[in-house]
Amino acid sequence: MKIAGFEKNTLLDYPGKVASIIFTYGCNLRCPYCHNPELVIHPCLKENLYSEDYILDYLKHREGLIDALVITGGEPTLQSDLIPFIKRVKELGILVKLDTNGTLDDIVEDIMKQDIVDYWAMDIKYPSEYFKEYELDSKSVKHTIKMIMNSGKEYEFRTTYVKGIHSIEDAKSIGKMIKGAKNYYIQNFRKGKTIDPKLNESNSFTEKELEEIKKIVSPYVNKVKIR
Template structure:
């Protein structure tokens, strides 16, 4: 199995968990699911609303939940659950992810993964082993380095864009349930950007509202109005996600 470093540190043996929701009715469409938040991300999106997961060192209280405790809690509630959602942060950066998902499979649960698409080798492994039933991939901007850098807050290369393109291709050919999402920032994303992102998503893009109340970094960008979002969705055959 390929190695996936955790911010340059030695790979952790257990999935690093920084948050847990016992039961959600909105994070996995059509399923009642537990939600597991992993710690760590290779991107630094200014608008991220989970800053304590992306940069845990910045928080006053850095809580971690042992993975075995999460498994115990999920198992205890198994009769009330259809599945689990593993989100972050970026779950695919952790080498422990496949074994963690195998654990949930043994409990008979469906699995949804949220990812930024920058780890296609991990995604390919999960698809080959049929460890995921649904994947939500966030497309941050048109797949060009300069445009991606503007959103994700780190240097991007053509190689990174190819990695995300490969992840999109893997998913579009996988036959599993898919969600391609883009959070739109007024002042950063233009209508032609939505057109490009929709094309990368095989014309099945979900537009998410920017939530300015809690972000990783201060930013000048604003949120599109409901009318503006609806106009973009209608023009490029997208769907609007009200829950984000």
């Protein structure tokens, strides 16, 4: 596992739980609005990586204090030793939340067969009309959505809406892709370090526009929240 970032405690990333977060290095996408360019386009510096043992030791010594480990990235499903690592975390009695862009459906399927993830979080990056432009395989993404919805596990879908990349109307197409889903989160773009340095505050939607997005997607999913 290439673990390039570690946050010891958070109350924000696993609903209702105290969690630690690890950030894996590498991603198969290049979203212009990505806030983690150091995990995606910058070189991976060996000296900045955390060992699996370091993370597992930390969790072990905080038994009863940390409920869960959130594995995010980058794209964690690119890590060839992800399954054995999650198994080691589960042996400690820790819940696991896995964040994914859903493009590597075969790997998601392998992980699901092991029944080792307690909470799935998938980014719905774009409506399916954009897939060709962003070189996304529509079949893989749709397959992952279906598997997550049928997994019997806790899950959420979310989209970061970026003005200039997404339109308000995209919410309808995204809603159709996740029709019947339990939870969907609308996230506004916030300026900061991004893969495309030209993105700025003008790429954020207004509160009113976010409410409009919420209204459009609401008929398709059970719960929608702006966060």
